[in-house]
Amino acid sequence: MASFDSKDAPQPDTSENAGTIARNAFYGLILFVIYLAFYGGFMYLNAFNRDLMASRPFGGINLAILYGMALILAALVLAAIYMFLCRASKTEDAAKP
């Protein structure tokens, strides 16, 4: 079993400066709020508008399946967007004099 000596502990990551960190945190919160709204909509429709979830808006498949799949795909898309924004943010800061 590994011991817990402080000399072995990971050290704080200082690879990004304060500006980059703040901007990344802002991007993270914005994307979090977008996903939260999407997820909240899913919870609301399932709980309070089941008939709408039973409707088949596309491809003959009900909204419950489509919305669920979309939530899974949206997580991946937003995560990729976040990674892209963070990289752009770091590049931008690195280019500053």
Place this chain on the structure above:
Amino acid sequence: MIYEFSSFTFSIFAAFVGSVLILSFYLGSKAKSAKAYYAAGGGIHWFVNGVAFAGDYLSAASFLGICGMIAFYGYDGFLYSIGFLAGWIVALFVVAEPLKRMGRFTFADALDSKFHSRGIKLTAAISTLAVSIVYLIPQMVGAGALIKPLLGLEHIYGVLIVGVVVTLIVVTAGMVSTTYVQFIKGSLLVVFCSILTVMILNRGLTTHPGTAEQPFHTFRILPAAEVLPAGVTELPADGPWKDKPYVRFKEADGNIAIWRKGPNGTLSETQVVTTAKAAGSKQMINGKPLGKGPDEATLYTVGNISKLPGGKTETGSLGPLEFFQTLQDSEVILWGTDTIQEADGKTVVYYQKPTSGAEVLMPGNSSTFKGIKSPKFTDKLDFLSLMLALFLGTASLPHILIRYYTVKDQASARKSTVVGIASIGFFYILTLYLGLGAMTSGTLDVTNTNMAAPLLAKSFGSLLFAIVSAIAFTTVLGTVSGLIMAASGAVAHDILTNYMQLELNDDGKVRAGKMVAVVVGIVAMALGVVFETMNTSFLVGWAFNVAASANLPSLVMVLFWKRTTKQGITVAILVGMLSSLLWIFLSAQAYTVYGWDPAKAIVPFSQPAIVTVPLGFITLIAVSLFTQKTGTAEAVAAQRAG
């Protein structure tokens, strides 16, 4: 016959599990020192680490539990898939980067980095211990369920074998679940589930599942006008059978058959398990003693489509979307359960529930989510609360959070998470096909939801059954090892060293950690036996509730609210943890485990997060506001400087 020991299946299974264990020991032996352990993490490529996230996260609940829940209740199981994945958004966007910047390696360290408070160390460690143990229960239940068909042993022996093996691994080899092992497991799980999905789509849907080797018993539903065979005598509906929708017949050979009355006077065939109170009496299946000999019986496998669109009997291969379209327009036989308590024992009746495919692909068919269909708001709280717990729970699981410390920097952490989300998301999409495939495969064990995925694989042959069981088993071993390690680490590092400030040398710390690992292993085994019949996803849902209630308020507030005090964190962890655990112990589902009447449960719904997470936040804010003078990070820093 649902479960039959096969030396071929067992050999494949043993070879597969053995290979993974040898690899684990090999990698574990290279990472015994703390420095090597952490350096290995820091040097891992982000892609490998990302798939290892999937290996860590996709536990017995994800594979066995979700597939089983979908196979028995349809869309309700998919809600867990959605919630489990959505939780990663909270982890990635809100919690991961600030935690990574703190550069610590346990959850307690992260919370305590600004305060150096013994109270925080103690409560965070206790919370880690509680979450780990609650999370261990479904893993042990899943392991026991897997051992049963492979070795032909009862559940209790399966749990004991897994518990002893894992505890021995942890005690002798230290950290088994290295990143590379989790990477291999995660990859295998996704690859073999993809193969299974392609096979399901290729087979299509049929009203007559089963093969020559695995024949399917077609359960009858008799129209009202149909007369039962000669020689049967109807028994009076007295005692506990009064007012129940059953007709009992004594057949010519003396056996008692039970049929369920349906709408319009139909009668449908059931399966019946009778357990007498008298010690030593044998369980009866459909009126005959349980066994494989003459005049004995075992339960039939279940799970079939009764009607396909257009009166077809089979569809041939289907596309991914066509699969859902066809199922929506079909009729599926789901199964319900009814327990009748009699003076000399109990009878469990499993009955057919012909259900439209459109309803199967909608939420609200399981007992967990049935409140969705109710017009009353309070009935919907179980669903809302569980979805909230799943969303917030991932970011609060100590054993998931610490993986962020195994990569070298924040950019690698982000990239790993995206790969993790891609792998996990893809897997969760597959769970819908796997679960629905199992539902219509004719191979389900009506008494155990957790065996749906392996039994689905069995419908494609013994080889696939052995491989899928082995993957599931190694997944359980890895997760259990990691959880026991996390729990023993919390005690050895956070409680003994940091809180009690015991002067332990390296050997002492390792010895203490091993002793804790043994104790936690024993507790997990006992709970794994007690909770045998419960679905693993449901049990993991409880772990997410406790994690979100105990940890999330402190984690979020310490990162984003400067007025947070050490007292606020300490009290909030305790209140969140104890209130959520108490709520669970007093819920209807827990009453079922105690053997009490679930209708008399004190709390109105089973999932506490919707109450206990806000309670944790309110507690933290209130206590922090009252303790501004002594508890803030600035006050603590000033005291230390002075």
